[in-house]
Amino acid sequence: MTVFAPVTDDLLRQYDVPGPRYTSYPTADRFVEAFVGADYAQALTQRRSGVAALALPLSLYVHIPFCESLCYYCACNKIITKHHEKAEEYLRYLGREVELHTALMGTAQSVSQLHLGGGSPTFLSDEELRSLMAMLKRNFSFVPGGEYSIEIDPRTIDERRLDTLAELGFNRLSFGVQDFDLAVQKAVHRVQPAEQVFSLVAAARSRGFESINVDLIYGLPKQSPESFDRTLAQVVELKPDRIALYAYAHLPDRFKPQRRIHTLDLPTGGSKISMLSRSLAALLGAGYVYVGMDHFALPDDALAVAKRQGRLHRNFQGYSTQPDCDLIALGVSSIGRIGATYSQNAKTLEEYYDALDHGNFPVVRGLALTRDDLVRRAVIMALMCQGNVQFESIELAYLIEFRSYFAKEMEALQGLSEQGLVSLDDTGIQVTDKGWFFVRAVAMVFDRYLQTDRTRARFSKII
Ligand code: SF4
Structure with missing residues (x-):
């Protein structure tokens, strides 16, 4: 059975691999x-x-x-x-x-x-x-x-x-x-x-x-x-x-x-x-x-x-x-985002209560984003939300030359382009109607951490 003509079970099977949900990057x-x-x-x-x-x-x-x-x-x-x-x-x-x-x-x-x-x-x-x-x-x-x-x-x-x-x-x-x-x-x-x-x-x-x-x-x-x-x-x-x-x-x-x-x-x-x-x-x-x-x-x-x-x-x-x-984000285990940081609260009630008893925020881990994280977050969120990245808007906001900064990624996108999941031109990247069903796979191309760490089994399937 096909969903609509171009999305076949074969494509669904091919992209049925673990990947992040990108509720954050x-x-x-x-x-x-x-x-x-x-x-x-x-x-x-x-x-x-x-x-x-x-x-x-x-x-x-x-x-x-x-x-x-x-x-x-x-x-x-x-x-x-x-x-x-x-x-x-x-x-x-x-x-x-x-x-x-x-x-x-x-x-x-x-x-x-x-x-x-x-x-x-x-x-x-x-x-x-x-x-x-x-x-x-x-x-x-x-x-x-x-x-x-x-x-x-x-x-x-x-x-x-x-x-x-x-x-x-x-x-x-x-x-x-x-x-x-x-x-x-x-x-x-x-x-x-x-x-x-x-x-x-x-x-x-x-x-x-x-x-x-x-x-x-x-x-x-x-x-x-x-x-x-x-x-x-x-x-x-x-x-x-x-x-x-x-x-x-x-x-x-x-x-x-x-x-x-x-x-x-x-x-x-x-x-x-x-x-x-x-x-x-x-x-x-x-x-x-x-x-x-x-x-x-x-x-x-x-x-x-x-x-x-x-x-x-x-x-x-x-x-x-x-x-x-x-x-x-309030409460045990919650994850918040302030400016260019993410933070997560203690996962157990004991730890959470203990921090508050001492007058401290119950934050136990988090991240201050680097400039590279911020550029990649902007690209990944543009793909996940608009299905479109305009090179110029990223270049102006982050003072980079998109195609040289992301030379490896642009090469990796060629395969997705050949499958009809994205279309590429001189001005940007467009996720196609068919590609929208696999947008997480497109976003994953720009995830620097996945490039250096291929142990993705901890993520749910990408579709
Ligand atoms: S799925 Fe988990 S969190 Fe949700 S109601 Fe069931 S036990 Fe509670």
Whole structure:
């Protein structure tokens, strides 16, 4: 089966190799432990003194690590617990982390993007969500019309809770669905009837949430191309504004929960390619636009519109319509970006609480970008977001001669050009319609760290 004429199963198979998702460049596996809380504090102080940065609103990410029950495919940083009192303590520490920021930045910083992720943010009770949002609103100035989103585990929410989310100002919801098939749900220990998701999505629509996203995963145990076709048909009927379709990467040595998945239940590589190919055909056939990198949107969704108009951006949450802005990431294991730095918080609660008890930012690693990193980040993000790089704009911004600076890369692009994935001329690089499905492979050409390190097995597959 082909997705649309030029994207064949053979091409999908050829590019079905591990690669970074480029929610940052350099990617998080390049962060170093020499970057600590003091470096992060310095980046925040520099931001405060920079006139341009002050004018740009901030993005906030808050990580809520708790979940009540374990999904066997999970590769997230989470804590499985039924002890809800843990959330109360965690929120107190989040408050301390915010205070460290406002001590350096003041409380007038505007915010145009907020994302609550996890774990399961809906592990928090309504009252806890209220207190979290009140704390954030006391310390930051949320601009009207921003993107305020939250990840939802359908098993932890009902219509009444949707009212709370609307009242708190969330305008985007992301539902973790993965697969509607009961055998698959049982095999991954996440049973949530389709009817429950359908009625929650209908209730969310009637409450006027601007955008509803559904996450799906292919490659899970007990899935087959036929069973996943049925899930896709249900998703098309559900008609969310956005769909994220991820490939399951079975790495039981790295992610302990995955050891509970029986290897024999996993679909073969051939079945996975077939699921991907059939998914692309089903979703494009149903009128969805392929935004890029696992993401689909209805043609009138802001993300699809931004893609058409060349206004897509990319950050740690994936594609966004908001201009690149600094990202303050709060909570255990969160990754933030301030100016030309990235930073990551401690991954365990103990370490995270300990740093805050001592009045320190809980940053345990990060990176101050070199000039070369900045040039390459600009090229990679232009490819991932606009599918186009104009040599002149990079040359003017970074004072380089593009084709000599990237002589090796331009040579490497010839192969992709011959396959019709990019077109090259004297002015720039254009990712073709066909190449858009493999844009990560195009971006990887410009990744200096991959050129020196070919051990890419730690990344998920590139499509
Ligand atoms: S997949 Fe999500 S809900 Fe499930 S255990 Fe992992 S973080 Fe929690």
